[in-house]
Each structure stands twice: as C-alpha cells, then as structure tokens.
Amino acid sequence: MKLTLKIWRQKNATAKGSMQTYPIDGIDGDMSFLEMLDVLNTELIEKGEEPVVFDHDCREGICGACSLQINGEPHGPDRLVTTCQLHMRKFNDGDTIVIEPFRAKAFPVIKDLMVDRSAFDRIQQAGGYISVNTSGNTIDANAIPVEKEDADAAFNAATCIGCGACVAACKNASAMLFTSAKVSQYALLPQGRVEATRRVLNMVEQMDKEGFGNCTNTGACEVECPKGISLENIARMNREYLTASFKG
Amino acid sequence: MGNFLAIAHLRRKFAIQNFEKKTIMGINSSSIARKVAMALSGLFLVFFLAQHFTINLTSVFSPDTFNEWSHFMGTNRLVQALLQPILIFGVIFHFVMGFILEIKNRNARNVKYASYKGGANASWASRNMIISGIVVLAFLVLHFIDFWIPEINTKYIVGDMSGMHDGEFRYYHELQEKFVSPLRVGAYVLAFALLALHLWHGFASSFQSVGFNNKYSKALTKFAKVYAIVIPLGFIFIALFHHLNHNH
Numbered sequence: 224m225k226l227t228l229k230i231w232r233q234k235n236a237t238a239k240g241s242m243q244t245y246p247i248d249g250i251d252g253d254m255s256f257l258e259m260l261d262v263l264n265t266e267l268i269e270k271g272e273e274p275v276v277f278d279h280d281c282r283e284g285i286c287g288a289c290s291l292q293i294n295g296e297p298h299g300p301d302r303l304v305t306t307c308q309l310h311m312r313k314f315n316d317g318d319t320i321v322i323e324p325f326r327a328k329a330f331p332v333i334k335d336l337m338v339d340r341s342a343f344d345r346i347q348q349a350g351g352y353i354s355v356n357t358s359g360n361t362i363d364a365n366a367i368p369v370e371k372e373d374a375d376a377a378f379n380a381a382t383c384i385g386c387g388a389c390v391a392a393c394k395n396a397s398a399m400l401f402t403s404a405k406v407s408q409y410a411l412l413p414q415g416r417v418e419a420t421r422r423v424l425n426m427v428e429q430m431d432k433e434g435f436g437n438c439t440n441t442g443a444c445e446v447e448c449p450k451g452i453s454l455e456n457i458a459r460m461n462r463e464y465l466t467a468s469f470k471g
Numbered sequence: 472m473g474n475f476l477a478i479a480h481l482r483r484k485f486a487i488q489n490f491e492k493k494t495i496m497g498i499n500s501s502s503i504a505r506k507v508a509m510a511l512s513g514l515f516l517v518f519f520l521a522q523h524f525t526i527n528l529t530s531v532f533s534p535d536t537f538n539e540w541s542h543f544m545g546t547n548r549l550v551q552a553l554l555q556p557i558l559i560f561g562v563i564f565h566f567v568m569g570f571i572l573e574i575k576n577r578n579a580r581n582v583k584y585a586s587y588k589g590g591a592n593a594s595w596a597s598r599n600m601i602i603s604g605i606v607v608l609a610f611l612v613l614h615f616i617d618f619w620i621p622e623i624n625t626k627y628i629v630g631d632m633s634g635m636h637d638g639e640f641r642y643y644h645e646l647q648e649k650f651v652s653p654l655r656v657g658a659y660v661l662a663f664a665l666l667a668l669h670l671w672h673g674f675a676s677s678f679q680s681v682g683f684n685n686k687y688s689k690a691l692t693k694f695a696k697v698y699a700i701v702i703p704l705g706f707i708f709i710a711l712f713h714h715l716n717h718n719h
C-alpha cells in the first residue's frame with residue numbers, strides 16, 4: 224500500500240508547528256496504524272531525520288496512551304477501537320492520511336503528536352476514588368449486595384481508559400464524558416455513595432479549572448469513544464451535580 | 472440594642488451577598504450550572520412558543536377569536552406587567568448565555584484542526600446552534616420592529632388601549648397586512664426553518680442537560696423532535712395562509 228501522510232510536526236511545547244508531508248510505501252493491510260508510523264520512523268531515522276513522536280504503550284487498546292486525530296476523527300474512522308487497534312486495511316492504496324495531535328487548550332502539545340493529558344489525572348485526583356482503610360482489615364467489596372443493573376452500568380463507566388478522544392472529538396473540547404464516566408463508576412455503587420457529594424463538586428470544579436469547554440450535547444464523544452462510554456453518564460453527572468449543589 | 476440590630480443587618484447583608492456570589496457566580500463559573508440554565512431557559516421558550524402558536528393558529532379559523540385573544544394578551548395586566556418582562560428576560564438570558572458559551576467553547580480549542588470531520592459523529596443542527604440561534608435572533612429583531620414596538624407605541628405612548636380601529640378590532644387586520652410582502656414571508660419561512668433545526672437539537676437535549684436520561688427519555692426525545700418540526704411548520708403555514716388569502 225502506498226500512502227501520503229500529512230503529519231503535524233512541532234519541535235516542543237512552545238515552538239510553532241506545521242503540517243509536513245511524508246510519502247510512504249510498502250504498508251501492509253494487517254499492520255496497525257502505530258506499526259505504520261513505526262515503519263515511517265525507521266525510514267526517518269535511517270535518513271538521519273528526527274522521528275515523529277507519538278504516544279503509545281500497551282498496543283492492545285486497554286491503556287489509553289495512544290491518541291491521534293486521524294483524518295479528522297480521534298482514533299481514526301473505525302468505531303470502538305483505539306489507534307493501536309486500527310488496521311491499515313481500513314485505508315486504500317493511494318490515500319492521503321492527515322494525522323494531528325488531539326487538540327484542546329487543556330491538552331497542550333509536548334512534541335509532534337504527543338499531548339499532555341495530565342489534566343485528566345488532576346480531575347481524577349480531585350475525587351475519582353473511594354477512601355478505604357487498607358491497613359489489614361479491608362472489607363470484601365462483595366459483602367455489600369449491588370443490583371445487577373447498577374453493577375453493569377458502573378462497570379461500563381469504569382471501562383473508560385482516559386484516552387481523551389471525547390475531548391478531541393467534541394467541537395467544544397469538553398471533558399464531560401470522561402469526568403462523567405469517572406463520577407458514574409462510583410456514584411452507582413454503595414461504596415462510592417459515601418463521598419458522592421464532594422466527589423462530583425470537586426471533579427467538575429477541577430474539570431472547569433483545566434479549561435475544557437462546555438458540553439452542548441452534540442454526542443460526538445459517545446460516537447468516537449473507543450470504549451463506547453454512554454451519554455447517560457453525562458446526564459447522571461448533571462443529576463449528581465445538581466443534587467450535590469443543593470446539599471452544599 | 473442598636474448594636475444587635477446593626478449586627479443582624481450586617482449578617483443579612485452578608486447572607487444575601489453570599490447567596491448572590493454562590494448562585495450568580497455559580498452560573499458563570501460551573502459548566503454544568505451554565506448547561507442547566509441554558510436548558511431551563513430554552514424549555515421556557517419552547518413552552519412560550521406553543522402558546523404563541525396556539526393563538527396564531529386561531530387566525531386561520533376565526534378572525535374574531537384571534538382578535539379577542541390578541542386583545543386579552545395585549546391588555547391583561549398580569550400578562551403585560553409580569554409575563555411579558557419574564558419572557559423578555561428569558562429571551563435575553565438565553566441568547567446572551569448562548570454567546571458566552573460559544574466564546575468559551577471556541578477558546579477551549581485554541582489551535583484548530585487542519586482536518587475536522589464534525590459530520591462523522593454529530594448532526595449539523597447540534598454543531599451549529601450558534602448559526603440557527605443568530606438567525607432566530609435576527610428574526611426576533613424583525614418581529615419586534617413589526618409587532619412589538621408598534622404595539623407598545625399605540626398602547627403606552629399614544630395611550631390607546633381600546634385595540635380598535637375604525638370601529639373594529641385592529642389585530643387581525645394588522646396581521647394580514649404584515650404578510651402581504653413576499654420578502655417578509657420569505658424571511659419568516661427561513662427563520663422558522665432555522666428555528667426547527669435549533670429546536671431539533673435544543674429541545675431534545677435539554678432533558679439530558681437537566682439530568683433526565685431514563686426509560687422515558689426515548690419517548691420524550693421523540694416528542695421533542697416532532698414538536699421541533701410541527702410547530703415551526705405550523706408558523707410557516709400560518710404565514711403562507713395569510714400571504715395567499717389577504718384582501719388586497
């Protein structure tokens with residue numbers, strides 16, 4: 224497969240970046256998108272050029288490290304997959320592929336295609352946990368009965384890998400889907416109810432502080448999310464937030 | 472005693488200030504509060520639209536009924552002194568908030584994508600609320616110049632509260648007069664087509680914003696989508712009806 228890649232190159236966080244064109248040949252349909260970039264980087268290194276920097280880790284769709292806006296969509300044109308799970312057979316010989324970093328004020332570019340997503344960590348640190356005594360007398364989580372529906376919904380919310388595709392897809396660069404998934408996974412379980420009021424208020428406050436945009440319910444995040452996190456979580460977070468605000 | 476009163480007064484003052492700071496600043500500082508405020512003001516306007524439509528529709532069947540209702544709405548003290556200011560406040564709040572949100576959301580992505588496929592994951596209506604909103608706002612300006620300002624002038628500046636002209640109610644006649652110009656009718660049709668798009672996204676998504684997402688959501692969304700088409704189409708029908716049936 225012969226392709227033309229248009230890739231965002233940026234030396235560092237403060238440098239002005241630009242789109243660069245790289246022709247590439249010999250790409251196999253069975254390669255993953257990241258393997259294709261590995262091929263490009265090998266060529267660039269052999270030529271003595273600087274390789275393209277991009278985030279990656281597990282390469283099996285569970286870590287949330289890989290990102291990339293591919294042809295105008297986070298994680299590319301395929302649904303329910305991360306970039307590392309995207310296969311080159313989804314593209315055609317002769318295609319031009321535009322590759323950009325996830326764009327948001329809250330996700331500043333570190334270098335090339337790598338962005339700083341630590342804003343998500345700070346949202347998580349603001350309340351995405353439960354306080355449990357782990358000093359040797361931890362109570363078994365299964366000791367408290369949980370309704371099947373709630374357990375399933377909590378588990379689905381917890382499958383969020385925090386990749387940031389929701390922010391990248393949203394025209395407002397809103398982080399509502401991520402934050403709501405993290406709020407929901409605890410709010411639905413009895414163990415999480417204890418700190419529910421504080422959690423939602425603090426996490427939303429942190430989300431706003433980070434400079435993400437406002438949700439306008441376009442639903443783009445839900446479509447592009449590699450884990451299929453539902454908009455229901457955002458409605459739940461809105462509910463939780465409203466109730467928490469009245470409680471104070 | 473005087474001291475106690477002074478302290479009580481100060482306490483009240485601080486309590487009020489605190490309340491204002493919390494609620495008013497809350498709307499400005501929390502993304503979810505803004506979202507809920509937008510949804511509630513929108514729902515209020517949706518309700519008003521139904522009421523306006525009902526009265527307008529009577530003009531098609533019975534000029535007398537239309538005249539009576541118009542006179543009632545135009546002269547009833549409760550409507551004029553209470554409901555009208557609330558409505559004007561609701562309209563202004565909704566569009567000012569809309570502009571604020573748009574600016575904030577644009578700022579949340581300071582570097583734009585070279586390639587952004589918005590249509591792949593969200594509807595045109597949901598992504599362009601600002602465009603449909605601006606068209607509706609421009610229409611409202613025309614509507615105020617056409618009807619509201621002359622009404623206020625006749626009633627409160629000239630002081631003629633009778634609603635009569637040449638021995639009969641003037642409202643139906645004035646309505647017909649306005650729909651003679653094909654240019655105005657064209658503007659009317661265009662504005663209501665854009666209002667339909669605005670409602671198509673706005674009405675249904677307002678439930679999500681206030682945290683309502685459960686087994687009734689599907690039915691409610693369907694109702695909102697039908698409403699978004701039927702009511703604007705109805706307004707268009709009324710305009711065309713009078714344009715084609717005026718006595719000139």
